[in-house]
Amino acid sequence: MEVAGDGGEKPEMEEVAGDGEERDAGDGEEEGNWLIAVLSILIAVLSLDLLCLHAGDGGEEGNWLMAVLSILIAVLSLDLDRRAPMIVPIRRLNRKIKEPMSVTRAFRGMPSSLLLSSKLTLFSIITVFHSFEFLEDSPKVEAVLTHLLPPHRHITGGRHITGDRHVTGMFLKMGHYAAIWDHKAAIEVTKDWNGIDQVVLRNPRGASVSLHGGQVTSWRNDRGEELLFTSSKAIFKPPKAMRGGIPICFPQFGNCGSLEQHGFARNKIWSIDENPPPLHPNDSLGKSFVDLLLKPSDEDLKCWPRCFEFRLRVSLAADGKLTLISRIRNINGKPFHFSFAYHTYLSVSDISEVRIEGLETLDYLDNLCQRKRFTEQGDAITFESEKKAKAMLDFGDDEYKQMLCVDGAIIEKPITLKPGEEWTGRLELGVVPSSFCDEG
Numbered sequence: 001m002e003v004a005g006d007g008g009e010k011p012e013m014e015e016v017a018g019d020g021e022e023r024d025a026g027d028g029e030e031e032g033n034w035l036i037a038v039l040s041i042l043i044a045v046l047s048l049d050l051l052c053l054h055a056g057d058g059g060e061e062g063n064w065l066m067a068v069l070s071i072l073i074a075v076l077s078l079d080l081d082r083r084a085p086m087i088v089p090i091r092r093l094n095r096k097i098k099e100p101m102s103v104t105r106a107f108r109g110m111p112s113s114l115l116l117s118s119k120l121t122l123f124s125i126i127t128v129f130h131s132f133e134f135l136e137d138s139p140k141v142e143a144v145l146t147h148l149l150p151p152h153r154h155i156t157g158g159r160h161i162t163g164d165r166h167v168t169g170m171f172l173k174m175g176h177y178a179a180i181w182d183h184k185a186a187i188e189v190t191k192d193w194n195g196i197d198q199v200v201l202r203n204p205r206g207a208s209v210s211l212h213g214g215q216v217t218s219w220r221n222d223r224g225e226e227l228l229f230t231s232s233k234a235i236f237k238p239p240k241a242m243r244g245g246i247p248i249c250f251p252q253f254g255n256c257g258s259l260e261q262h263g264f265a266r267n268k269i270w271s272i273d274e275n276p277p278p279l280h281p282n283d284s285l286g287k288s289f290v291d292l293l294l295k296p297s298d299e300d301l302k303c304w305p306r307c308f309e310f311r312l313r314v315s316l317a318a319d320g321k322l323t324l325i326s327r328i329r330n331i332n333g334k335p336f337h338f339s340f341a342y343h344t345y346l347s348v349s350d351i352s353e354v355r356i357e358g359l360e361t362l363d364y365l366d367n368l369c370q371r372k373r374f375t376e377q378g379d380a381i382t383f384e385s386e387k388k389a390k391a392m393l394d395f396g397d398d399e400y401k402q403m404l405c406v407d408g409a410i411i412e413k414p415i416t417l418k419p420g421e422e423w424t425g426r427l428e429l430g431v432v433p434s435s436f437c438d439e440g
């Protein structure tokens with residue numbers, strides 16, 4: 001498998017050419033148009049036939065109308081193959097929004113007759129994008145400590161408090177690195193500890209993602225140092241997710257629902273999606289990445305009867321930034337709700353030196369206090385002890401000192417997806433020079 005920017009994947013940029021651009025015949029969409037055209041010609045012939053049969057008996061007006069309309073539809077459908085005029089307004093519309101291609105290209109491969117109804121989907125995607133972003137700035141936080149850590153903040157050193165809280169962060173920065181660009185970005189499929197396929201991203205630092213759970217198990221800096229935590233007591237046996245890396249919690253976070261703890265996605269075998277709906281070119285070019293797919297099995301449908309497709313892109317940029325993009329789609333049936341988390345186990349050298357900034361004044365639910373709601377008062381969260389490690393089989397008694405979870409999550413107010421709608425949630429992890437290190 002090859003990566004974009006390395007000659008392997010057709011650059012997605014080609015798809016964003018000008019509004020009047022002609023589309024390639026043979027891009028897969030013409031099948032629907034041809035079908036409509038052939039059906040329309042058939043109706044036209046039938047109408048003309050009826051016209052002959054009933055000539056003079058007063059019913060021919062309706063038949064003429066149908067024949068003319070069918071011919072018109074046939075001509076339009078054939079024309080769609082050449083110019084796809086219905087796609088143009090959607091492209092124009094997308095120009096006005098932030099992420100045009102991620103939405104426009106989601107329409108590819110659909111018969112043109114469905115494009116109009118897809119516009120509704122377009123808006124719901126945007127709404128979801130916005131509501132997801134809204135949470136970052138909202139002083140009234142709906143989820144448990146939902147916030148985007150602002151750039152140039154650091155995680156290191158500080159004051160001490162105790163807690164087991166859910167902290168959500170979409171961009172987390174820490175430590176120090178020097179950037180080196182390596183054009184030999186590539187991915188490689190190997191086996192994980194259980195013989196299950198895992199994808200290794202090399203760009204030039206490394207990251208690994210197992211098809212078991214779609215779980216990122218490793219993310220390294222340019223010195224080969226591991227940035228994600230894995231417990232020395234981790235159990236590497238399905239069906240449980242191993243303790244470490246970035247397990248995906250879906251369709252439920254924690255035990256707030258009828259499903260198993262953190263939902264079933266982290267315990268399932270995902271597949272590699274060779275032909276995913278495209279994302280923005282910036283999400284591909286110059287990065288090594290893999291697209292994974294999870295669809296419900298018959299067994300999943302018994303405990304959670306919702307028709308969904310969960311696409312996960314894991315990508316590694318040349319500067320070492322790790323990005324996870326989840327796209328969850330309701331493919332038919334009834335609306336459904338879900339909660340979600342990237343359960344990000346970060347490796348830290350000493351938890352007593354860790355300091356999380358950027359969450360002040362936000363609300364949180366404290367798991368160690370029966371999920372009571374509090375408002376964060378301090379200028380940073382720090383840790384002085386813990387209360388759960390000893391009770392956890394797959395976690396060393398003292399390992400809490402080397403581990404910190406800061407999750408991008410939707411917890412308190414689940415996402416609702418109507419049929420055809422898609423939700424996207426993005427997690428970006430980067431390493432930046434710490435101001436604390438600089439001061440040192």
Ligand SMILES: O=P(O)(O)OC[C@H]1O[C@H](O)[C@H](O)[C@@H](O)[C@@H]1O
Pocket residue numbers: 164165166254261262367405
């Ligand atoms: O043990 P797991 O099912 O993997 O859950 C791991 C952890 O997930 C969340 O962070 C919960 O708040 C913790 O209470 C729980 O211990």
